[in-house]
Amino acid sequence: MMKFEFDPGLIEEVVFMAIRDKEEQGDTKLSEEYHLQVDPIYENFSLEERPIQFRKVEWDFFNKLGFVVLVEKALDEFEELEELVAGTVIVKAKNKHDEGSDLVRDLSGKSAKKRMKVKLLAERFRDHIFLGKFLRHEIMHILDMLSEAFGYRSELLGGNPMEQCIVTERYSTFWDIYVDSRILKDGKETIGCRESRFEEFSALYMGFSEEEKRAIFDVLWNDENLTHGRILELADDVNKVLRLSDDKIPENLRQKKKILLPGALCPLCQFRTYKWVENLEEDIETVQDIRQDFSNWSPEDGACDRCVEMYKSRKAISHHSI
Numbered sequence: 001m002m003k004f005e006f007d008p009g010l011i012e013e014v015v016f017m018a019i020r021d022k023e024e025q026g027d028t029k030l031s032e033e034y035h036l037q038v039d040p041i042y043e044n045f046s047l048e049e050r051p052i053q054f055r056k057v058e059w060d061f062f063n064k065l066g067f068v069v070l071v072e073k074a075l076d077e078f079e080e081l082e083e084l085v086a087g088t089v090i091v092k093a094k095n096k097h098d099e100g101s102d103l104v105r106d107l108s109g110k111s112a113k114k115r116m117k118v119k120l121l122a123e124r125f126r127d128h129i130f131l132g133k134f135l136r137h138e139i140m141h142i143l144d145m146l147s148e149a150f151g152y153r154s155e156l157l158g159g160n161p162m163e164q165c166i167v168t169e170r171y172s173t174f175w176d177i178y179v180d181s182r183i184l185k186d187g188k189e190t191i192g193c194r195e196s197r198f199e200e201f202s203a204l205y206m207g208f209s210e211e212e213k214r215a216i217f218d219v220l221w222n223d224e225n226l227t228h229g230r231i232l233e234l235a236d237d238v239n240k241v242l243r244l245s246d247d248k249i250p251e252n253l254r255q256k257k258k259i260l261l262p263g264a265l266c267p268l269c270q271f272r273t274y275k276w277v278e279n280l281e282e283d284i285e286t287v288q289d290i291r292q293d294f295s296n297w298s299p300e301d302g303a304c305d306r307c308v309e310m311y312k313s314r315k316a317i318s319h320h321s322i
Helices: 008-024 029-044 050-064 067-076 122-126 128-146 161-185 194-204 210-222 228-236 238-245 284-293 305-321
Strands: 004-006 088-092 100-105 114-120
Touching (some): 004 067, 008 029, 008 050, 008 088, 008 122, 029 050, 050 067, 067 128, 114 128, 122 128, 128 161, 161 210, 161 228, 194 210, 210 238, 284 305
Parallel strands (some): 004 088
Antiparallel strands (some): 100 114
């Protein structure tokens, strides 16, 4: 059986939450049992010794309430994991966005293998079914990270902070699609269904037509051989995502207008931009000025706010000089 441990802070919060929930339901037995074990600690142990004793009691209640078995059951589902990691540690997440999993160095130094670290909110232990789904989902992420075929590597996604945020969100969405599609095809439950994952994907690419989004999502959902490199490539390049719909939908339903999404390259300055100028075709003078420098450019190609401002300023200076 795989070795695993829990963050004492998480155990304490989960136990206190369970006691409060029972009290709110009018059941005080758990609270009374807890105080029968905790109250004597104040009398029989020094101030320095008490924290250790409190933790022993909290661990006993945590185990008694069946939470240890829940985690064991989730880990036992993946027999191969025991050979791949040095153990598992379950810690308390700061907030919902902090939840997730990662591989960390074994601090004991006894193994060259890494440990699996899972961050959870205490409230997840209220719903045993969801907890099982959540752990299954996160363990699949870990197995991908350990897979040579997947080729995971820790790296910054994107350049500047805004770009990192956008690329990271896209990457996470693609990876979640890859994880949950395989779990569901295996006949098991996970935290995201096909439709909910499509909605997340759709929200990232509002400029795509509905037909294109459906076609692209189908390709992603059915791809059982995605890699870290391929996901990052897609997360970083809108056009490569769009090309996934090639030959999947009729020509008349394809997106005709170029899609100007945040993080794409401005065709004029070749820098990534997050602020495209809207309705540029209506500014005839600026369009004409740009075309003097870029003869093959059209308003559909778009331009960033900095480039357009530069052309407007140059025009204003020219008029002033006259």
